[in-house]
Amino acid sequence: MNDGVPDRHWATRIGRSVLVLAPHIVALARLDDLLPLIEADHRMLRVYAVPDSGEDRPDAAEFIRARGEVLLSMRQARRETHGLVLAGSTRGIDDVLGPVLLVPHGGALGQYRPWRTAADGELVTGLHPAQLLRGGQVRPDRIVLTHDRELDLLERVCPQALPHAVVAGDIAFDRLVASAPCREHYRRALGVTDDRKILLVPVTWSPRSGFGSDPDLFRHVVDAAPRDFLVVASLHPQIWSQHGTGQVLGWLSDAMEAGLRVLAPRTDWRGAVAAADYVLGDYTSVSAFAAGFGRPVLRIPHEPQPLLPGGPTAVLADHTPLWNRERPLLPQLDAATEAQSRGLGPRIAGLLTARPGQAGKILRKTMYELLGLTEPARAVLVSPASLPHLVPRPVTSPAGSRSPG
Structure with missing residues (x-):
């Protein structure tokens, strides 16, 4: 078994694969917040895959390749058991093997999804059984919640998943706070x-x-x-x-x-x-x-x-x-x-967030537990956001134009 890494014969480092499952750019951006928590560890190898649901645009795959990452086809991703699967959506998690950590790609998994309704007319959230259960079994091994109030919602709509829930706070918000200076x-x-x-x-x-x-x-x-x-x-x-x-x-x-x-x-x-x-x-x-x-x-x-x-x-x-x-x-x-x-x-x-400033610590501990590895002693600080980039200004005639600075 090669833990999901292709062409093991050519590898310089052998380790456990961390599969980043990114069906779209929003999920990829959220998962990017988690990767610095483990990326310096030589015991693991990071690979990516984009679920082939037929609904998604090619920009996630294009962005992954442009960054120089290893992008597996879903056929390759299905072939092996991964040390950890990081998922910003439930798309594709049924198609791969390995412990799954599911994180929200927006504000929280407890948000409404108004374009989908349950059979009884109830608004569906990311914590609905249709999202979390497969054949009556909870598919994600850990479900990351931002707030304790989501535990109450989970208990009401999908109580089977409660043992899998981890209230970690919101690492995206923690990084925003870290950006203030x-x-x-x-x-x-x-x-x-x-x-x-x-x-x-x-x-x-x-x-x-x-x-x-x-x-x-x-x-x-x-x-x-x-x-x-x-x-x-x-x-x-x-x-x-x-x-x-x-x-x-x-x-x-x-x-x-x-x-x-x-x-x-x-x-x-x-x-x-x-x-x-x-x-x-x-x-x-x-x-x-x-x-x-x-x-x-x-x-x-x-x-x-x-x-x-x-x-x-x-x-x-x-x-x-x-x-x-x-x-x-x-x-x-x-x-x-x-x-x-x-x-x-x-x-x-x-x-x-119910755990301000603690999301990185909680998520890192959870990831290493799923990997079955000891957590490194060196702490990893939550970093500020990267610098924003603007679309180039259009060339305009001087008359009637507003100076944008």
Whole structure:
């Protein structure tokens, strides 16, 4: 047995394979947060695979190859037993052998999935039996939860899975917090070297989202923002994956010519949140992360979207103002700042993670337990986010254009 590593004959290092199962870019980004916890260990070998469900775009595989990683075909991945399977989705976990660690690729596994409903009409979450059970048995060996309240949900909807649950907090949020000291570096990466304000505009995907329901959203924001603001758009990776970079930039071209800057596909949104002074977002989890980080959040109007009662996104919607395009933007951002001053940020942070600052430690311990290896004595600190990257500015005529800085 070669633990899933192809061509063992040519190997320089022999060890246990860690299979990173990434059906899409969002899952890959979340799993990237886990890899530094084990990557320096010479006893294991990292390989990747993209489940061939037929629904996914090729960008995950392309990104993995571009980074110089070993990408197995699913046929190769199925051939051997892996030391550990890291999964940011349940897609593909039935097709491979080895202990599975399932982590959420968004805010939490307890979030609603409104495009799927159970037979009785109940909204499905990532903790639903249809996601976790195979033939009545729990498929993931460990199910990572961000909060104790998810244990209550799991006990209600899929009690068989309770022994497999680990409340680890949220490593994505921990990395955002770790990014705070690097704020000026992130601002410079976005092109701001003075005291100008940055307005970050994150949107999620689907026709219900802020951008999906208002094609001219970003032009409206640029026109409404004070002239000395830098407006930066952060689009959910699924938007880029589904429609293609060229198409999306075509849709944004008018706003970009007016001064909008756009985070490049696959750039780390956390650096932009750390750099921002204000956030104008829809129901994307980035809005909740930003609020928990202490940023004032003004909400973008969107089509009706079910939200988990008591969850961070729902609480954010209940306690932050909704943007009114008919009124000046700056006073509304001031109202969002006032909401933060009343303690909204710590409340949202407390809903995002029940183990603040501890996710890396808990996840590392869990991974080594599944691997059957002793955990190295050397601690691994949770690192700040990488620098954000912007899409290049379009060439525009001087007349009527807005200076983006």
